[in-house]
Amino acid sequence: MAQNKPNKLAFLSMQAPPGYVAGLGRGASGFTTRSDIGPARQASSSASSAKKDKDEGRGGGDDEEDDGRYQDPENETGLFAGTAYDRDDEEADRIWEDVDRQMDERRRKFREQREKEEMEKMRKERPKIQAQFADLKRGLSSVTEEEWAALPEAGNITGKKRKAAAAREARETRSIAIPDSVLLGNAARNVVESTVTDDADGAASSVPDGAMTSLTEIGSARNKIFSHQLDQASSSSSMASGSASTVDPKGYLTELSSVAIKSNTEIGDIKKARALLDSVIKTNPKHAPGWIAAARVEEVAGKMATARKIIQQGCEQCPKNEDVWLENARLNTKDNAKVILARAVQHLSQSVKIWLKAVDLENDPESKKRVLRKSLEYIPNSVKLWKELVNLEENPEDARILLSGAVGAIPMSIELWLALARLSTPADAKKVLNEARKTIPTSHEIWIAACRLIEETDAKEALVDKTMAAAVNALRKAGAVLSRDQWLREAEKVEGEGSPMTCAAIVKATMELDLDEQDRRTVWVEDAESARDKGCIETARSLLAYTLKVFPDRANIWRQAADLEKQHGTRESLESLLERAVTNCPKAETLWLMYAKEKWLASDVAGARAVLIRAFDKNIGSEEISLAAAKLESETGQKVAAARLLERARIEVGSPRVWLKSAVFARNQGRKAEALDLVRQALAKFPTYDKFHMMHGQLLRAGAADGDDDGGATGADAASGSNNPSNPSNDKNIKAAREAYAKGVKACPHSTPLWLLSSRLEEEAGIQIRARAILEKARLLNPKNDELWSESASVEERSGSVAQARTMVSRGLQECPTSGLLWSQSIWMEPKPARKTRSADALKKTGDDARVICTVARLFWNDRKIDQARKWFQRMVKADASWGDGWAWWFKFERQHGNEQGREALREKCVEVRPKYGRVWQEVAKDASRPDRAIGEVLEATADRLEVVT
Known part of the structure; x- marks a missing residue:
């Protein structure tokens, strides 16, 4: 319902x-x-x-509250409408305001928390647009410029605009049959109306009968005529003279394709520039740059006729500006440019640029000379014009005559005086320079030229020095004082021009300028190093020579000068310098040894021996000189003389190193018993010298105590004995060596090599427990020692306990976190997939440690990455060139993957560097069976003993 x-x-x-x-x-x-x-x-x-x-009607709340809410306090109604607002009321209102404020402060925390929660809730329900697309905006940072450029244009997809665009597209794409009347009307648009409408006077003009008024017809006729001319030109190649055609029909299209076509943007820019510059030249017609810019705009637009017209107007408006005339000449042909410059000379006869441009337009030298002579009539004091005219003269005598006239016209030109001196004979050049010096007393270039002339003619160093000293005094009197740095630059410049005497004379004459006496030596040495770094060797040599003349007793300066001569001088100059060095510094052992070594390298053994004898006389009791003399005799085959020198050194010097060298020499000669006796005598004198304890144990292990002068057991016998535990002599030798090492570690508890030798002896005897105990005791006495931790891990690894070896390496890294030795060992203990990660960690912890870098190179080697491995080996050598094992690893790599040329280059580098340490390197270098190995042989032998880990 x-x-x-x-x-x-x-x-x-x-x-x-x-x-x-x-x-x-x-x-x-x-x-x-x-x-x-x-x-x-x-x-x-x-x-x-x-x-x-x-x-x-709304049913809204209490009436009294609403009325009070909107009630004006100044116009109260009701019970208090008739009362007055006094101070008590004001104070009461203030108190209530304070109460309201305090209550508001108490509720502010909860209110702000509530507002924040409401805001977060609202943001979650209705997030902002920028928050929704925040992740997409972050992704836009990786977009390249090419990707931006490839983005398509966004279309209009909004309601009305989309419909309008669709309707417009439909209108543009639909086709409608066009009536013939429209076509005829459009065709009539191309007709040129040449009829002018009646003007105010009623005059009119009409097109002649038969004239063509359609632009289309005109273009078509023009193309037909042009085609006919091309055909006629191509067919007229065999004319009366039989000359070739000047038009290439095939190359014509190629030439047209090379014409630059202006884009709409360029055309718009040209129009803007044209309008702007047109305003400039009309506002200020006497502004020459405006005319030049306007002409160049037309040139860029391809309108050369307009450009020439504009620049011609500029010449008429600014006849006293040379840039306008030069621009006009540039824009015109050569013949027209000559006419333009001739007109320019009438207005600017003193412009050097215009005359030089006119010279450039001439083809033959005679015409150029004629223009230059004409220019000198107007500008006789132009150095440029005189130089151009002199350069055109092929006959030196004619050029000298011209320069004579030039210096007469321009007496203050230093260039012309110097050019005249260069073209004159030595006698005339002296006269010219003297006259130039009188004319220009403030020119130091003339004085330097005079010194160079003396050097080239007389080659007397004293005269050059005297002339330069006079030059400095004369310039000081004339007020043309140059600073010391400026003189040094002049010296370097003169050295580059091939005048070493003049360079040295400048240095000698100006070294004392602007320097305090206490700073001279330091500044001079620094200047010499700076000149050497610049490649100015003669300047550095002169600086050091003068410094040594003032400070002849400074051995370090003599050493610096000797190094310079060794690299850039001859052997004779180096020996001469070293002779003067040892004469002035007889107590400098380094200079004596360097002098003797240079004699030895020059195959002058007698000279080297004589130098060492003189050095020993000047430095009685010198350890270095005594050992050098013994080494010289030993390596030249004079073993007896070397032994006598060492015996004399033990008596006169008596240092631990002399005793050690004596024992090593005896051991290398096969006299192990004598070597053992020397070691024992040395231990009595120097009980805390660890190398004596190491050598003592090695000799006892080799059986030197039971041998004769020939060395007792040979190396082969010792080796076989070590492999046969049941051999009584072997047990005896091990026991004696054990006692020697025990005394050694007790006397030298901080000697790491002693502990290592003692541990290896026990390991060789098959007692791994004792080897571990020795290493543990060594670690307690020498904390944070990476070699001891590495040896402990190696003992465990050789005994077959790989897990315990890893534990030892980890404990070692806790004590020595930056040890490259332990990190390298740790990398090889890792499985193959984890080695790269371990290598990265090792590089971060150790930096550029050579052992870690070598390990990385070997990893690349195992992965057959040859180029990367070679780069890392090169980086290893730069990190530490003294580590011999690294060189041996690189040489082993080159044996497998390199060529003979690369191996030879590597061997030469190693010989030049002379590595000093390395576990396998030192074992090979100090092998008693081959004591005289060269560095190259040690390198090859070390590479043979290295084991490749896979």
């Missing part, structure tokens, strides 16, 4: 509520007429009652 619908217009028949004013909500107000009974209601009262009725 359908319900009755309420009548929406029922209110019209109802009685209006009390106080109702029609239109009050829209701003209307009530009014009364004279026919109304009672006074009319005020607008405010009506508004208040209407407001009240409205609130009652």
Whole structure:
């Protein structure tokens, strides 16, 4: 059953509520007429009652609260309407405001927390657009410029615009049949109307009969004529003279393809520039750069005729500006340019640029000379014009005559005086330079030229030095004082021009300038090093020579000068310098040894021996000189003389090193019993010298105590005995060596090599427990020693306990976290997949440690990455060139993957560096069976003994 619908217009028949004013909500107000009974209601009262009725209709809250909410405190009504607002009321209001403020502060924390939670909730429900696309924006940072450029243009997909675009596209794509009248009308558009409408006077002009007025027809006719001319030119190649055609029909299209086609953007830019520059030249027609810029714009646009016209106007407007004339000449042909420059000379006869441009336009030298002579009539004091004219002269005598006239016209030109001196004979050159010196007393270039002339003619160093000293004094009197750095630059310049005497004279004459006495030596040595770094060897040599003249007793300066001569001088000059060095510094052992070595390298053994004898006389009791003399005799085959020198050194010097060298010499000669006796005597004198204990144990292990002068057991016998535990002599030797090492580690508890030898002896005897105990004791006495930890891990690894070896390496790395030796050992203990990661960690911890770098190179070697391995081997050598095992690993790699040339180069580098340490390297270098091995042989033998780990 359908319900009755309420009548929406029922209110019209109802009685209006009390106080109702029609239109009050829209701003209307009530009014009364004279026919109304009672006074009319005020607008405010009506508004208040209407407001009240409205609130009652809404059912909204307490009336008193609502009235108080909108009540004006200045216009109170009710109980306190008639009271006055005094200070007490003001204070009460202030107190209540403070109370409200404090209560608000107490609730602020909770309010802010609530607002924050509401905001987060709203952001989750309705996130901002930028938050939604934040991850996509971050991804845009990796987009390249090419990808940006390849992005397609976004289309209009919004409502009305999409519909409009679709409608426009439909209109553009649809085809409609066009009437013939439209086609004829469009064709008539191309007709040129040459009829001018009647002007004010009523005059008119018409097109001649038969004239072509259509641009299309004109273009077609022009193309036909042009084609006909091309055909005619190509067919007229065999004319009366039989000359070839000047038009290449095949190359013509190629030439047309090379014409640059301007884009719309370039054309727009040209139009803007043209308009701007047109305003410039019209506003200020005397502004020459504006005319030049306007002409160049037309040149870029390809309108050369317009460009020439504009620049011609510029010449007329700015006849006194040389740049305008030069630009005009550039834009025109050569013949026209000559005419233009001739007109330019009438306005600017003193312009050197215009005259030089006119010279460039001439083809033959005579015409150039004629123009230059004409220019010198106008500008006789131009150095450029005189130089150009002199350069055109092929005859030196004519050039000298011209220069004579030039210096007469321009007496203050140093260049012309020097050029005249160079073209004159030596006698005339002296006269010229003397006259130039009188004319220009402030020129140091003339004095330097005079010194060079003396050097080239007389080659007397004293005269050159005297002239340069006079030059410095004369320049000081004339007020042209140069600083010391400026003189040094002049010396370097003169050296580059091939005048070493003049360079040395400049240095000698100016070394004392602007220096305090206490700073001279330091500054001079630094200047010499700087000159040497620049490649100015003669300047550095002169600086050091003068420094040694003032400080002849400085051995380090003599050494620096000797190094310079060794690299850049001759053997004779080096020996001469060393002779003067040892004469002035007889107590400098380094200079004596260097002198003797140079004699020895020059195959002058007698000279080297004589130098060492003189050195020993000057330095009685010198350890270095005594050992050098013994080494010289030993390596030249004089074994008896070497033994006598060592015996004398033991008596006169008596240092531990002398005793050690004596024992090593005896052992290398096969006299092991004598070597053992020397070691025991040395131990009595120097009980804390660890190398004596090491050698003592080695000799006892080799059986030197039971041998004769020939050395007792040979190396082969000793080796076989060591492999046979049942050999009584072997047990005896091990026991004696054990006692020697025990005494050694007790006397020298901090000697790592002694502990290592003692441990290896026990391991060789098959007693690993004792070897571990020795190493553990060594680690307690020498904490944070990576060699002891590495040896401990190696003992475990050789005994077959790989896990224990890894544990020892890990413990060692805890004590020595930056040890390259332990990190390298740790890498090889890892399985193959984990070695790369371990290598990266090792490089981070150790930096550029040579052992770790060598391990990385070997990893690349195992992976057959030859180029990377070679690069890492090179990096290893740069990190530490003294590590011999690294050189041996590289040489072993080159044996397998290199060529003979590369191996030879590597061997030469190793010999030059002379590595000093390395576990296998030292074993090979100190092998008693081959004591005289060269560095190259040690390198090959070490490479043979290295074992490749896979």
